[in-house]
Structures are given as C-alpha cells and as structure tokens.
Amino acid sequence: MAGGRVVKGIKFQGLRDVGDPVDLGAAYSDRGADELVFLDVKATLEERDTLVGLVRRVAEQLSIPFTVGGGIRTIADADALLRAGADKVSINSAALARPRLITELAEKLGSQAVVVAIDAEGGRVKTRAGTTETTLDAVEWAKEAEERGAGEILLTSIDADGTREGYDMAVTRAVAAAVSVPVIASGGAGDASHIAEALEVAQAALLASILHEDPERLTSLREELRQMGVKIRDAA
Amino acid sequence: MKVAVCDYRAGNIRSVEIAMRRLGAELTDDVDGCDLAILPGVGSAASAMDALKDQGLDVALKQRFADGKPILGICLGLQLMLQSSEEDGGTECLGLLPGHAYRLREGRIPRIGWAQVDDGATYYFAHSYAAETPKATAWSDGIVAEVRDGSFLGAQFHPEKSGAPGARYLAKVLEEVRSKSLSRA
Numbered sequence: 001m002a003g004g005r006v007v008k009g010i011k012f013q014g015l016r017d018v019g020d021p022v023d024l025g026a027a028y029s030d031r032g033a034d035e036l037v038f039l040d041v042k043a044t045l046e047e048r049d050t051l052v053g054l055v056r057r058v059a060e061q062l063s064i065p066f067t068v069g070g071g072i073r074t075i076a077d078a079d080a081l082l083r084a085g086a087d088k089v090s091i092n093s094a095a096l097a098r099p100r101l102i103t104e105l106a107e108k109l110g111s112q113a114v115v116v117a118i119d120a121e122g123g124r125v126k127t128r129a130g131t132t133e134t135t136l137d138a139v140e141w142a143k144e145a146e147e148r149g150a151g152e153i154l155l156t157s158i159d160a161d162g163t164r165e166g167y168d169m170a171v172t173r174a175v176a177a178a179v180s181v182p183v184i185a186s187g188g189a190g191d192a193s194h195i196a197e198a199l200e201v202a203q204a205a206l207l208a209s210i211l212h213e214d215p216e217r218l219t220s221l222r223e224e225l226r227q228m229g230v231k232i233r234d235a236a
Numbered sequence: 237m238k239v240a241v242c243d244y245r246a247g248n249i250r251s252v253e254i255a256m257r258r259l260g261a262e263l264t265d266d267v268d269g270c271d272l273a274i275l276p277g278v279g280s281a282a283s284a285m286d287a288l289k290d291q292g293l294d295v296a297l298k299q300r301f302a303d304g305k306p307i308l309g310i311c312l313g314l315q316l317m318l319q320s321s322e323e324d325g326g327t328e329c330l331g332l333l334p335g336h337a338y339r340l341r342e343g344r345i346p347r348i349g350w351a352q353v354d355d356g357a358t359y360y361f362a363h364s365y366a367a368e369t370p371k372a373t374a375w376s377d378g379i380v381a382e383v384r385d386g387s388f389l390g391a392q393f394h395p396e397k398s399g400a401p402g403a404r405y406l407a408k409v410l411e412e413v414r415s416k417s418l419s420r421a
Binding site for chain 2: 029034056059060062063064065066079082083084085086087088106107108109110111112113151152180181182203204233234235236
C-alpha cells in the first residue's frame, strides 16, 4: 500500500495503483486467503504512521489473520494497529535501526504478533523500502531477529519481486534452514508450481502481483495446489 | 445476548468484538452481568496477568467462574485460566483450571497457521505455549485445542480469525450460552 491505495511494482520500482485496500482485502478473504498482509511501503520514507483508520476498515471485513507493517517505530505504533484490528505487526527498517525494538514488541505483544520483514537483494539486507543498502547478510539478520524475539520472518526477495518468475529459492532455503520460527516466502510468485516449490521450504507463501489484477485467481490457484498434493485448508 | 470482551490492553480484542457483533451479540463492558465473558488472548502471560490484576479482572473472572457463569478463553485466555505458565520465566496464572502451560517442544515455534482439530474443522493457531490439563476436550497435532471445565470453555485456536469454520464454532458457543448448557448454576 501507499497513499491509502494498494500498489505494486517490480523489484520495488514503478509502483502502480491496483486497487482499494478494503475491497481487495475483502475479495481475498472471501476467496480463501489464509492470511492478509498489508505493508505500507511509503510509511518509513514519508515519516508518517501507517493508516490506522484504513486498518480499522479492512479489519471490519475480515475473519482471517491480518498482518500490518510500515512505519512502526514504537510499542505505541504497534499497539494502535493491533487495537485497530491487526493481529500482527511487521517491522523492518525500525528493527534494523534499533534491533531492541523486536524484543520490546515481543515482550509486550508476544512473539506470535511480531513479524520481522526482511527485504533481500543478492542475499544482502536493504532497508527503507529497498532504497538503502546495508552490510547485513539476510541469513545472519534473520537469525538475530529470531534471537531477539521475532515470531515470523517475512522474507521478500527484491530480485524476484513482481517478476512472476518464481520465488528466490536460494535465499528462502538459506533463511528457512537458519531459523526455527516460521518463514513466509515473498516475491516472484507466477504460478501454482512456484508456490508449491516455496512451500517445500517455507511455512507460507505470500502472493501479490499475481492476484491484484484478478482476485479470482486465488480460487484457481488453491485448486491447482490441492491437485498437486499441497495441503490447502477447506475454507468453506 | 450480552457479551463482554475483557479488555486488558493486550493486543487485538477488536477481532473478537467484530466476530461477536456479526453473530448478533450485543457488546457490554459489564463482566459481572453479561451472558458471556470472553478473555481474548494476545500478548505474553506475565504482562497479561499484570494487566488483569491492574483492572481487577482477575477477581471478576474468579467470581464469575465460582458463580457458574459462562466464560470463553481464547489462546492465551485459555492458558491464563490454568495454574501457571512457563512463559516469562514462570508466571502464576488465575488457577481456576488444573494444569499448566508449557513451551511447545516440536516443530517451528511459534506454531502459526491453520491446523485441523478433532472435530474435523481447520482453525487458525498462533502460539508458543500450550495447555497440559486433564480438562482437555479436543486436540490438534497432539496439542490441546479445547478445554472445558464447569462454565469455562477454552479454545487454543482463534475462532475469531478462522473464517467460516471459526464463525460456526462461535455460533455454537453462543447457542450453549443461550440454552444455559455452559452455565453451572
């Protein structure tokens, strides 16, 4: 999300408006999404808080888990989002700037509500919505995040983001092997086989570009995955 | 049907309120006088216990349980009813139910995701600790998923986050409250 709209780019560049977050959230929930993740990708850059009001409106439509990230720097930021109806918060830049934030949030909210999002390019961590390089290795940072209390790692490959050519299996496999918390693979989903491949090493697979133009695709993807033998819950 | 969702300022109580409103329940702050009190569960055991005590909810819930009035505990809300939890270096809980909460030992922890429960339905779980109690009534992957004792019903999963199957579960709970089958007069 950015500016209150759902946007999507390729490799974090060229963000395009793809819809209304309340409508899309409801559409995905209705079509069997297991969880919804909202990331306000401009929140850190524009130094403004994630739109709590928007989270409230989306939460009203949902009865599935809801993760919200973007611009969270304090316990108060996280608390406001949870009270608006988010179940988990996703932190990224603020955790890199002050890793102790992960522990503070985990102690207050429980680890299960604290997702640490990692944006990786060539195995290195980037911060501030992929605009700034760091010297951190994605695997090492994932391990540190876990030690500090992260309950999940949301691993996005900038290299694969928006390409629809498959998840970045190398970095996903390395991170999943290094930590014992659940890992959500993100970036690159183009078809059911990509998702099945990701789910062999990660505990969840995030979909964005592949769904935004056609939410109905979620229904067919779930059916294709089921036929491939992937365990997909009965959402009815 | 009047439902009080205990607000102990720990995490997301709004999803429980939204789910209850969808099922036609009327929300109230009156933990003593409501038809059903819900102890939702997000947060860590020690901070949740502190918050319960700060607001006198520990006393209110103990009284409610002693009076045989329906209580639903969700996730941590189930674990807080036990005698103790291993969380936060050992936390004394409300002690209304025999047993304790232990840190999960197998698989990825936290255990996050959808899992099947004995009743055949698939619900959403998000927890690092689980109950060990003789009052268990349903399991998921060998982990206690539901607990019943007197007027208390506890769910380790999050029915309010479990889509259609979760809504059906909550509707059944409300039906038990309505028919007084969850009350112990």
